[in-house]
Amino acid sequence: MLKVGSWLYGKKAGANASTQSLDSLVELRDLEDAMRAATLILNDDVDGAEDGLSEGISSFHNLGRGVVAFIRATLGFEQEIMRQASERLNTAETSAASDQSRAQHNSHAPNSYHSAIYSPGTEFALCQAMAQLMSAVVGVLNESLTESIKGFYKMRKAYLALDNILKMEQAFMQTKNSGDTSPADQGEAPKPLPTANVEAKGLSQRLSDLSVSQESSVSESSADPSPADMLSHDPDSDIFKNQIDVFVHSGSNFCFGILLVVISMVPPAFSKLLSIIGFYGDKERGLRMLWQASKFHNLIGALAAFAILGYYNGFVRYCDIMPDPVPGEQGDVQGYPQKRLEALLALMRQRFPKSQLWLLEESRMEGANKNLERSLELLCGKEKSPLKQVEALRVFERSLNAMYLHRYELCAESFLECVELNSWSRSLYYYIAGASHLSLYRSTIVSDPKQAEEHALKATEYFRTAPPLAGKKRFMARQLPFDVFVARKIAKWEARAKEWGVSLVDAVGVDPIEEMIFFWNGHSRMTQEELEESMQKLAWSESDENKTWSREGPEEKTILQLLRAAVLRAMRKHEEARNLLKDSVLNHDKVLFTGHLKDNWIHPVAHFEMAANLWMERPNYIAANDAPATEVFKVASGEEATQLERQKVRECKEYLEKAAKWESYELDARIGLKVTAAMEAVRKWENTHSTSTN
Numbered sequence: 001m002l003k004v005g006s007w008l009y010g011k012k013a014g015a016n017a018s019t020q021s022l023d024s025l026v027e028l029r030d031l032e033d034a035m036r037a038a039t040l041i042l043n044d045d046v047d048g049a050e051d052g053l054s055e056g057i058s059s060f061h062n063l064g065r066g067v068v069a070f071i072r073a074t075l076g077f078e079q080e081i082m083r084q085a086s087e088r089l090n091t092a093e094t095s096a097a098s099d100q101s102r103a104q105h106n107s108h109a110p111n112s113y114h115s116a117i118y119s120p121g122t123e124f125a126l127c128q129a130m131a132q133l134m135s136a137v138v139g140v141l142n143e144s145l146t147e148s149i150k151g152f153y154k155m156r157k158a159y160l161a162l163d164n165i166l167k168m169e170q171a172f173m174q175t176k177n178s179g180d181t182s183p184a185d186q187g188e189a190p191k192p193l194p195t196a197n198v199e200a201k202g203l204s205q206r207l208s209d210l211s212v213s214q215e216s217s218v219s220e221s222s223a224d225p226s227p228a229d230m231l232s233h234d235p236d237s238d239i240f241k242n243q244i245d246v247f248v249h250s251g252s253n254f255c256f257g258i259l260l261v262v263i264s265m266v267p268p269a270f271s272k273l274l275s276i277i278g279f280y281g282d283k284e285r286g287l288r289m290l291w292q293a294s295k296f297h298n299l300i301g302a303l304a305a306f307a308i309l310g311y312y313n314g315f316v317r318y319c320d321i322m323p324d325p326v327p328g329e330q331g332d333v334q335g336y337p338q339k340r341l342e343a344l345l346a347l348m349r350q351r352f353p354k355s356q357l358w359l360l361e362e363s364r365m366e367g368a369n370k371n372l373e374r375s376l377e378l379l380c381g382k383e384k385s386p387l388k389q390v391e392a393l394r395v396f397e398r399s400l401n402a403m404y405l406h407r408y409e410l411c412a413e414s415f416l417e418c419v420e421l422n423s424w425s426r427s428l429y430y431y432i433a434g435a436s437h438l439s440l441y442r443s444t445i446v447s448d449p450k451q452a453e454e455h456a457l458k459a460t461e462y463f464r465t466a467p468p469l470a471g472k473k474r475f476m477a478r479q480l481p482f483d484v485f486v487a488r489k490i491a492k493w494e495a496r497a498k499e500w501g502v503s504l505v506d507a508v509g510v511d512p513i514e515e516m517i518f519f520w521n522g523h524s525r526m527t528q529e530e531l532e533e534s535m536q537k538l539a540w541s542e543s544d545e546n547k548t549w550s551r552e553g554p555e556e557k558t559i560l561q562l563l564r565a566a567v568l569r570a571m572r573k574h575e576e577a578r579n580l581l582k583d584s585v586l587n588h589d590k591v592l593f594t595g596h597l598k599d600n601w602i603h604p605v606a607h608f609e610m611a612a613n614l615w616m617e618r619p620n621y622i623a624a625n626d627a628p629a630t631e632v633f634k635v636a637s638g639e640e641a642t643q644l645e646r647q648k649v650r651e652c653k654e655y656l657e658k659a660a661k662w663e664s665y666e667l668d669a670r671i672g673l674k675v676t677a678a679m680e681a682v683r684k685w686e687n688t689h690s691t692s693t694n
Helices: 023-041 046-053 060-077 079-105 124-139 146-176 203-208 241-263 268-279 283-294 299-318 338-351 358-369 371-377 388-404 406-423 428-443 449-469 481-500 512-519 528-542 552-571 575-586 601-617 618-623 638-660 668-693
Strands: none
Touching: 023 060, 023 241, 023 299, 046 060, 046 338, 060 079, 060 124, 060 388, 079 124, 079 299, 124 146, 124 241, 146 241, 241 299, 241 552, 283 299, 299 338, 299 358, 299 668, 338 358, 338 428, 338 552, 358 371, 358 388, 371 388, 388 406, 388 428, 388 449, 388 512, 406 428, 406 481, 428 449, 428 481, 449 481, 481 668, 528 552, 552 575, 552 601, 575 601, 601 618, 601 668, 618 638
């Protein structure tokens, strides 16, 4: 159990104190008061958080108000909440910049705070960087490309400030480890490091120069310091005698960690935007910093925990090619440290027992570990979160789980509920609701024609409701990928219905629910029995019940085989999956899938699927994941296994490179996340095995 700082439950004080004097005691009280109030939102108490922060005028209170709005904005992506968050964060940034300047100017005043680690005003530099970083995220989520680009500039400013703070820690640790007397022990304050001046004056030029290659304009990141130089002490260390230092340390680790992880995940479709940021991501270092921040029993520690759980239960389980487990890490399967995550989640559930947010993370963890029934059960309780954005996330996750489990009625009901709770992608919600009723139509068309007709009417209604809603939301001035997908799919079916002289539901091709399960990586969460059910649903297309299959061209038949191959991979039938991809998907000319209303994602996705099979066929993968091995791997050992491993990685990389370099296609940003993660995993494997290879 982590040590609970008494400050978290301390008496409210200093909320109205002026920051003009920057008295160290007043500053500490303001920090405690603001962080205590802001933390309430992580227990779903948004009213308590807003009330607790409403009267404070310090930079910490301004930041707290910004954090509360930011959390609501990023949970729900609602335009009005994002506007409010942007305004609050701008106020926090301005206030913190003023206080930082004042603290540096008055650094020799007897009542000002002097840290043994950080230079005067660093706590306000952190407030400013946090506000900039959150503003950057809100900007990138904005529908305007100009605001998105401005967001990237703020991200760079935050990076430079955070890098300076971490260099202060590094200098402190080097001094401490060498046994020299620290500047603070000699009565001196650590000297502030120079901050690079980053101007946005080149914004208009950048907007027109996004075609400039990433390599020509991206500079190196700071060298990762050795573990001995990193400040990684626990909260009860004597180093953390003051909560202001705790705030700076946990905050800088959290923010810098988030930056390094997020930038490392940017898909190829957006990689040229990295030229604006000017630095690379570093996932491993970023995750270490997030784990360090999560040790602290404060708002930032909880935010770090949420980021960690979101990364592993969301992103890692969405991707199929991840780095091999760290040797000796208990329960670490394909980059997923299960025991450590379970302990972190248990701690958060204990700290915030009233929050549905952590219940949602528990559900995601169950799903990630192939326990979809339990995952769904956790989200079907009657208790609702008073925080609308959390409730929307809960219902959306419930919708996905129902989809993976082929609970069509619940899936449709839940996605229609999403329409009322969130405006982010209503066209997708209606599309999946329609697809659910289509599946019910197909399953009852012989046994209960009357009921089948009712499902057909609902499917038609929801399908036709979806396209007009597409394009209402934008991301960096681009339509949302699934909005484009939905509008095109339904237009394709409408055209086929007219051409063939059939109803809309009879013009639909391969089961769109199975297609959606594939795009949301549901197969990785399924048991063998659940995967068999997906195979049965796919088989309907070629059954006697499907009266239009004979009229289908190569496109729909190729989609069917691609989805079958994906299920086979999840079943660990890799050779069968690869043969299906080679003989029934990649054997077709890509021109067949290019043009008006065509599914142009088929070939690049098939290349990624080939890569994923090859990666999962490696002896190292099989050994690490306790996976079933085919006969060829049972006899492979020693040098034979080593050669086989190298061969599989080499072929895997070839397919990934083709997928990464593919011209623009539908859902390229979504698939690109997987490709980027996969390329990083292959590079890590190559670095690890370079010595033995040479």
